[in-house]
Amino acid sequence: MNIGIMGYGNLGRGIECAIRQNPDMELTAVFTRRDPATVKILTEGVAVYSADDFEAHADEVDVLVMCGGSATDLPQQTPVFAKLCNVIDSFDTHANIPQHFDNVDAAARESGHVALISAGWDPGMFSLNRLYANCILPEGSDYTFWGKGVSQGHSDAVRRIAGVKNAKQYTIPVPEALESVRAGENPQLTTRQKHTRECFVVAEEGADLAQIEHDIVTMPNYFSDYDTTVHFISEDDFARDHAGIPHGGFVIRSGATGWNKENKHVVEYSLKLDSNPEFTASVILAFARAINRLHNEGQTGCKTVFDIAPAYLSPLSGEELRAHLL
Amino acid sequence: MNIGIMGYGNLGRGIECAIRQNPDMELTAVFTRRDPATVKILTEGVAVYSADDFEAHADEVDVLVMCGGSATDLPQQTPVFAKLCNVIDSFDTHANIPQHFDNVDAAARESGHVALISAGWDPGMFSLNRLYANCILPEGSDYTFWGKGVSQGHSDAVRRIAGVKNAKQYTIPVPEALESVRAGENPQLTTRQKHTRECFVVAEEGADLAQIEHDIVTMPNYFSDYDTTVHFISEDDFARDHAGIPHGGFVIRSGATGWNKENKHVVEYSLKLDSNPEFTASVILAFARAINRLHNEGQTGCKTVFDIAPAYLSPLSGEELRAHLL
Numbered sequence: 001m002n003i004g005i006m007g008y009g010n011l012g013r014g015i016e017c018a019i020r021q022n023p024d025m026e027l028t029a030v031f032t033r034r035d036p037a038t039v040k041i042l043t044e045g046v047a048v049y050s051a052d053d054f055e056a057h058a059d060e061v062d063v064l065v066m067c068g069g070s071a072t073d074l075p076q077q078t079p080v081f082a083k084l085c086n087v088i089d090s091f092d093t094h095a096n097i098p099q100h101f102d103n104v105d106a107a108a109r110e111s112g113h114v115a116l117i118s119a120g121w122d123p124g125m126f127s128l129n130r131l132y133a134n135c136i137l138p139e140g141s142d143y144t145f146w147g148k149g150v151s152q153g154h155s156d157a158v159r160r161i162a163g164v165k166n167a168k169q170y171t172i173p174v175p176e177a178l179e180s181v182r183a184g185e186n187p188q189l190t191t192r193q194k195h196t197r198e199c200f201v202v203a204e205e206g207a208d209l210a211q212i213e214h215d216i217v218t219m220p221n222y223f224s225d226y227d228t229t230v231h232f233i234s235e236d237d238f239a240r241d242h243a244g245i246p247h248g249g250f251v252i253r254s255g256a257t258g259w260n261k262e263n264k265h266v267v268e269y270s271l272k273l274d275s276n277p278e279f280t281a282s283v284i285l286a287f288a289r290a291i292n293r294l295h296n297e298g299q300t301g302c303k304t305v306f307d308i309a310p311a312y313l314s315p316l317s318g319e320e321l322r323a324h325l326l
Numbered sequence: 327m328n329i330g331i332m333g334y335g336n337l338g339r340g341i342e343c344a345i346r347q348n349p350d351m352e353l354t355a356v357f358t359r360r361d362p363a364t365v366k367i368l369t370e371g372v373a374v375y376s377a378d379d380f381e382a383h384a385d386e387v388d389v390l391v392m393c394g395g396s397a398t399d400l401p402q403q404t405p406v407f408a409k410l411c412n413v414i415d416s417f418d419t420h421a422n423i424p425q426h427f428d429n430v431d432a433a434a435r436e437s438g439h440v441a442l443i444s445a446g447w448d449p450g451m452f453s454l455n456r457l458y459a460n461c462i463l464p465e466g467s468d469y470t471f472w473g474k475g476v477s478q479g480h481s482d483a484v485r486r487i488a489g490v491k492n493a494k495q496y497t498i499p500v501p502e503a504l505e506s507v508r509a510g511e512n513p514q515l516t517t518r519q520k521h522t523r524e525c526f527v528v529a530e531e532g533a534d535l536a537q538i539e540h541d542i543v544t545m546p547n548y549f550s551d552y553d554t555t556v557h558f559i560s561e562d563d564f565a566r567d568h569a570g571i572p573h574g575g576f577v578i579r580s581g582a583t584g585w586n587k588e589n590k591h592v593v594e595y596s597l598k599l600d601s602n603p604e605f606t607a608s609v610i611l612a613f614a615r616a617i618n619r620l621h622n623e624g625q626t627g628c629k630t631v632f633d634i635a636p637a638y639l640s641p642l643s644g645e646e647l648r649a650h651l652l
Contacts, residue, residue: 017585021464042585098649118652125458127652128636129595132451134651135612135639136605138347182598244589257608259343259368263570263600265608269455270596272508274589279462282583282591286461306647310454311632313461321632323424325460326444326453 001292002028002060003285006051006081007067008039010245011090014281015065016042022285024315028060058084062295063288065089065281074117075100082107082115082302086295088288090120090280097123105302114291115302120280121271122146126251128305129269133253137265140255143181145173145194149247149276157222158199161215163207166235168242170198173250184254184264197228202238247276286313327618328354328386329611332377332407333393334365336571337416340607341391342368348611350641354386384410388621389614391415391607401426408433408441408628412621414614416446416606423449431628440617441628446606447597448472452577454631455595459579463591466581469507471499471520475573475602483548484525487541489533492561494568496524499576510580510590523554528564573602612639 003019005012008030019027029047032039036048049057054064066078066089074091081087082104091100100117108115118124122144130142151171158167177194180187187193199216203209213230217223233241248271257263273279287305290312294303311321329345331338334356345353355373358365362374375383380390392404392415400417407413408430417426426443434441444450448470456468473496480495503520506513513519525542529535539556543549559567574597583589599605613631616638620629637647 017583094652097652098645101648123652130651131636131640131647136608257343257601257604263604265600265605266598268596270594272592274591275583278583278589279591282462304648304652306637306652307635309633309635310457314457319424321457322427322630325456326420326423326449326630326632
C-alpha cells in the first residue's frame, strides 16, 4: 500500500513513523501547503510536494492521510481530496460529524473512492467501545473520562492570555468519580465532579501572576466549570518536564442483566498514551489498510470506524486470525 | 427478529433474559434434548419443544442460539442446525476453532444460511480487543488475565475428588503482574506469576481434609502450576457466599511508537461481570442481530466476531450512530 501524507505537523510525522511499523505500507510522498523546500522530513529519499500538485501524483497513492486540523482544514480539504483519491482523516469535532460525513460521502461516491472520517481514539477507538458496550448492555450508563493528558485547545487558550509566554494544560479524571463508576454505582456526575484541570505556565518577566491565574480559572467554557490549579514554572522546567504530548482516558459502560436486572456488569476500555498524535496516527493506518481493501473490492463512499469489519484492519488472513487471535 | 434457544441451561436462561432487553427481538421457542414437559422456562406463553422437532419450526426462527457445551455438544450440533437455520454459538475451545469453523462454514454455505461461532467474551470481546490493539500497535506485547471469577472446569475437577461434596474455584490475577503490565514494563510472566487459584470446598462428613487439599494442589494441568489456596467451608456458607457465577478479566497490549520507538502506549480492556453466562448471552444476542442482517443481505457461510462491522450489532441506523456514539 502506498500512503500519502497531506500536512506535516505532529500527526503527519506520527504517520511517517507508523508506516515503518507496517511492512505492507510505504510512504509515497508528503504534501504540504508550505513551500516544500522548507519542509524537512525524516524518511530518506521520499519527496515533499506542494499540496497544489497532489493531482499529478494521485495515481501513485492508494490512501491519502489528511493531517490538518478539524476546525478549518479538514471540513474543506477531505471532500476535495476524496474526489482524487481514497482518503482518511481524524476529524474530531463531534457535533459536525454528520455534516462532514455527508460532504465527504458525496465526493467519494461521485469519484468512486472510499473515504473514512474521524479515525483516532476519540472519535475512533472510544467510539467503537461505546458502540460495542451499548449493543451488549442495552440497559446501562456510559461514562467517558479523558486524561491524564494534554489538551491542545486548553493549552492554546492559556497561551493567549496577556503575560503568558508558554503553557500546557492537563486534563485529569477525578479518581473518586472513576472509582464510583467502576463500582457500578451509576453516579450522576457534574462537569466539575468528573475532571480537574492543571496548568503549567511560563510567565513573561514582570507579568502579574495573580491576574494570569484569575484569567485562567474564570475563563468561560474552558475553565470556569472546573477546579483548576495553576503552577508557574521556569522555562527550563517547562522544557524538561512538559515537552511531551501524553493523553489517554477511559470509556466505561455499567449495565445490568437478568430476569430482574439483578446482575451488574462493568465494561472498561482505557488508553495510556505517551504520544497522542503518534497513537492517533497508528489507529489511522490500521483503518487506511481497511479502506484500501474496500476500494479494491469495488466499494465507494464515506465510512466510519463503525462500518469496518475488524478483520479488514489486519495484514493477517482470516485463517490466521481465527487460529491465533480468536 | 425471532430467536430460538437450543438447550436450556445457564446460557439458555441468560439468552431468555437478554431477549427482554432488546425490543427488536422475540423468543420463539426453547428446544431441549430433555423431555420438554420437564423444562419450565421463565417466559409466559412460549413453547418448549424437543430438539428433535426443530426442523418443523425452523421457518419460525430467524436465528437459533446454540446453548450447549463446547466439549461435545457444539462440535456436533452447530453444523447440523446450520443446515436448517441461521445459528450462533459460543464455542470456546480455542485450539479447535479452525476445525469447527470449517465444519460450520460448509454446512451454512450449502444451505444458504449465516452462522457465527465463538461469540462471548473470551473468545469474543477479548478476541476483538486483541485484534484491534494488535493492528494499532504492530510492535508490542499481549497479555490476557482472567478473573477474579469462577472457572467451571476447575470447579468440576475439584468436585470429582473423593470426599468433596461441593466446590467452587476462583481464578485470580496476581496484582503485581497486572501492575507491571500496565506500567508498560513488558514482563515475561510464568503461569504461576500471572494467576492464583482459590478453592472453596464443602467436604463430606469424616472426609480426610488434608488428603483433599493435597489432591487439589497437586492436580496436573489444573492446579500444579499455580499457587492454590483451599478453604473448607460449611454448606450454609457455600450457599450464602458462592451461589453466583461471576467472572471477568483484562486484555492488555503494551506497545511502542515513534521514529526510535521512544513512546509507550498501553491499551487495556477489562470486564467485571456478576454473571458470566448472562454477559455471554448479551454478547451473543448483539451478534445474532448482525447475522440476521447479513442473511437478509444474501450472505452465507460461517463468520466470527472479526468479520462483523460493529454497526451491524446495533438497532440504530448509521445516521443515529454517527450523531450519538461516534
